[in-house]
Amino acid sequence: MPEPTFVILGGGPAGCAAAIALRQSGGGTVVVAESGAYRSDRIGESVPPDIRRLFSRLGLLDAFELEGHEPCYGSCSSWGDYVLGYNDFTVNPNGTGLHLDRRRFDAFLARRASKAGAHLVTGARFRSVRPHTGEPAFVVELETSAGVRQLKASFVVDATGSRARLARNLGARRLVHDRFFCATGYFHLRDKAELTQLTMLEAVPDGWWYAARLPDRRIAVAFACDGDDLRSATLHESTSWLRRLGQTAFLAPALSESFYIPGSLRVCPVPCFVLDRPAGPHWLAAGDAASSFDPLSGQGIHKALSNGLAAADTIRACLDGDGTATERYADGIRQSFDTFLAQRYAFYAQERRWPEATFWERRREPRR
Numbered sequence: 001m002p003e004p005t006f007v008i009l010g011g012g013p014a015g016c017a018a019a020i021a022l023r024q025s026g027g028g029t030v031v032v033a034e035s036g037a038y039r040s041d042r043i044g045e046s047v048p049p050d051i052r053r054l055f056s057r058l059g060l061l062d063a064f065e066l067e068g069h070e071p072c073y074g075s076c077s078s079w080g081d082y083v084l085g086y087n088d089f090t091v092n093p094n095g096t097g098l099h100l101d102r103r104r105f106d107a108f109l110a111r112r113a114s115k116a117g118a119h120l121v122t123g124a125r126f127r128s129v130r131p132h133t134g135e136p137a138f139v140v141e142l143e144t145s146a147g148v149r150q151l152k153a154s155f156v157v158d159a160t161g162s163r164a165r166l167a168r169n170l171g172a173r174r175l176v177h178d179r180f181f182c183a184t185g186y187f188h189l190r191d192k193a194e195l196t197q198l199t200m201l202e203a204v205p206d207g208w209w210y211a212a213r214l215p216d217r218r219i220a221v222a223f224a225c226d227g228d229d230l231r232s233a234t235l236h237e238s239t240s241w242l243r244r245l246g247q248t249a250f251l252a253p254a255l256s257e258s259f260y261i262p263g264s265l266r267v268c269p270v271p272c273f274v275l276d277r278p279a280g281p282h283w284l285a286a287g288d289a290a291s292s293f294d295p296l297s298g299q300g301i302h303k304a305l306s307n308g309l310a311a312a313d314t315i316r317a318c319l320d321g322d323g324t325a326t327e328r329y330a331d332g333i334r335q336s337f338d339t340f341l342a343q344r345y346a347f348y349a350q351e352r353r354w355p356e357a358t359f360w361e362r363r364r365e366p367r368r
């Protein structure tokens with residue numbers, strides 16, 4: 001019997017966790033095809049204290065702690081009220097949360113996947129997949145700077161993020177529950193100035209603002225709003241975005257000792273969805289490719305690592321002849337999405353100050 005080849009599409013947290021766990025759990029060749037090269041900024045930075053449990057399972061806790069990300073002691077928010085509410089991690093047995101330098105975090109995971117023996121191919125974009133009868137199960141086509149490359153795969157993991165490139169190519173559909181936009185810019189904290197190490201959250205009539213202090217005295221600031229408001233108020237332009245930020249009651253004063261980094265504003269769509277089929281014969285989707293949460297939950301990176309670990313376990317179980325492992329994996333994805341939706345609805349429902357505002361009105365009832 002030839003050794004299996006596992007092809008993982010996407011080298012973000014989900015793809016790298018799957019690669020490391022597959023290498024640690026048995027034989028076979030692991031290839032991670034990543035379209036980027038970990039050189040540009042990446043968005044999404046707050047992780048909860050129990051991310052450490054996942055790093056422990058990956059055997060990387062000590063190495064991760066040495067990376068020097070910024071501790072986060074909890075959050076303070078103006079949500080449903082004009083006064084700040086506090087939620088802290090001080091009694092959490094896993095320690096503090098963290099605000100990550102996200103580019104460095106993803107690059108760290110990619111290096112660790114290589115060190116574990118996975119073949120990491122950067123600048124390789126997934127193009128198409130052809131199911132194959134027997135072994136290999138798929139032929140995957142990648143676009144690289146040297147031309148099109150074909151890989152034979154016994155199992156394929158879609159970890160391409162919320163675009164779910166492979167799964168949708170194989171006929172899976174995204175069941176979208178909500179869609180909005182985040183306009184994220186970066187600030188730099190002036191020398192000697194101080195800023196809270198709590199995640200800051202402020203609801204406003206047309207959305208919510210978020211700020212997190214990052215390593216190297218940088219601060220990520222994001223505004224979540226609907227696409228029609230984003231366009232009509234030109235919030236993709238830094239002048240309008242900064243003017244709007246200046247009108248916030250808590251974030252603007254907190255940022256007074258820092259300056260906006262010119263050119264850093266980026267807008268990205270935020271879909272909240274789960275795939276109708278997160279897995280099938282010889283393929284699985286993991287992380288945002290399988291289900292994408294509202295960033296407000298602060299669970300996306302945790303979920304990506306956890307799905308990556310579960311994907312590796314599922315693949316090994318399938319190879320051992322467990323015929324129900326794939327369906328159990330898919331059920332787990334659906335259940336965690338349902339839990340997220342229930343929590344999200346309860347959280348948005350706490351904000352009742354602007355009953356006529358479209359942003360809140362659109363999110364008052366769970367959309368199924």
Ligand SMILES: Cc1cc2nc3c(=O)[nH]c(=O)nc-3n(C[C@H](O)[C@H](O)[C@H](O)COP(=O)(O)OP(=O)(O)OC[C@H]3O[C@@H](n4cnc5c(N)ncnc54)[C@H](O)[C@@H]3O)c2cc1C
Pocket residue numbers: 009010011012013014015033034035036043044045046047124125126127159160161162163165182184222268269270286287288289293295298299300301302304
């Ligand atoms: C504005 C915003 C703020 C967020 N804030 C937080 C937060 O504070 N905390 C949190 O936990 N989560 C946050 N998230 C969510 C979090 O970023 C994601 O859940 C997490 O990145 C998912 O990891 P992943 O590995 O599944 O996907 P990704 O991180 O998206 O990684 C996918 C990888 O696949 C690669 N790729 C894409 N297409 C292809 C292709 N065709 N071929 C090959 N490679 C490909 C990409 O380059 C990337 O490296 C936020 C998201 C947004 C949009």
